Amino acid sequence: MSAPILQTRALTAGYGGRAVLNGIDMTLRENEVLCLLGHNGAGKSTLVKTLFGLMAQSGGEVFVDGAKRERQSVRASTAAGIALVPEGxxxxxxxxxxxxxxxxxxxxxxxxxxxxxxxxxxxxxxxxxxxxxxxxxxxxxxxxxxxxxxxxxxxxxPRCLLMDEPSIGLAPKLFQDLLGPIRQLQQDTRMSILLVEQNVREALKVSDRVVVMKSGSLIREALPGELDTNAKLMELY
Incomplete structure (x- = not known):
């Protein structure tokens, strides 16, 4: 199993004193595409922003290459080889x-x-x-x-790319055409990708592992093949 490039332990964050992330434990490994699924408002974008340094965490820890992150900022994330494709x-x-x-x-x-x-x-x-x-x-x-x-x-x-809902507003075929070169680059360079997506079927095609978020908590980890039917996907929501 490859080494983790990003890890969180009991990570919490929110807005105006209201918690959105409720103690997230997550690992993104080197040379993998990790797909993060969840309903609207589950906290996916908040997690991405906190990982990248756009939002301050209110508790817990973030580790980069196994070392605890002491300074949270976009500049520190970029220096560590982390990049963001933002929602919108x-x-x-x-x-x-x-x-x-x-x-x-x-x-x-x-x-x-x-x-x-x-x-x-x-x-x-x-x-x-x-x-x-x-x-x-x-x-x-x-x-x-x-x-x-x-x-x-x-x-x-970057060694690690955070992609927040890249398919928004795109036809499925266009989304496929965009993801293809990125998946190839990932395989060629061993880059890690955290892919947040609502277009579940297309995202699963390029993912190595899946985690599911609900109401600010991670509720399941699976392989893409374990979520290959509508019934299995509906169970998550």
């Missing part, structure tokens, strides 16, 4: 794709001397970006914007 894509509609990606290079602290090579690498993973590289992000389709969001996250060449 988060691209700036008034900026061109080129400007969005260059801003991503700056925010990921990529040395200027490496900018060109890093952009070329992302274009090799997601070559369709070349077709709309000079266009305004706001003029792109939902699938194209999601591609830009993923490309921006990959600019840091």
């Amino acid at each position: 894509r988060g691209v700036f509609p008034s900026l061109s794709v080129e400007e969005v990606l260059k801003l991503g290079l700056w925010s990921a602290d990529v040395p200027p001397a490496e900018h060109a090579a890093r952009l070329d690498w992302v274009m090799a993973v997601l070559p369709d970006i070349k077709r709309f590289y000079k266009q305004r992000a706001g003029s792109l389709s939902g699938g194209q914007q999601q591609m830009v969001s993923i490309g921006r996250a990959l600019l840091s060449r």
Whole structure:
């Protein structure tokens, strides 16, 4: 079994004094795609934001490569090789794709001397970006914007990628086309991926393991093949 890259123990977090995460114990291992399922409002996005440092934890512990995380911030997460594809894509509609990606290079602290090579690498993973590289992000389709969001996250060449609902607003075929290159990259580089998804069937096709969240708690861990029928999936909700 591969070593854990991210772990939580009794992790709690919430908003305005109201708990959303109720003592989460979770492990994301090196070289795996872990699919996180759950109903709307279960706490999935809160967990992702807390792991990445966008939200402060109110209790519990987070471990990166087996060492307790002492400093919680986006910059510390990026330095540790963790990147986020946020829910809703988060691209700036008034900026061109080129400007969005260059801003991503700056925010990921990529040395200027490496900018060109890093952009070329992302274009090799997601070559369709070349077709709309000079266009305004706001003029792109939902699938194209999601591609830009993923490309921006990959600019840091992460060891661990957190993907929060990447299929929102996308047709199933387009979602498949997006996930294919990412799964291939993961297998080629041994990157770890935490995939939060509502499109359960497509997510299970690219996942190695599944955890299910309900009302702020993890209620089940399974292999994708154990959730291969509608009846089994309905049991979770």
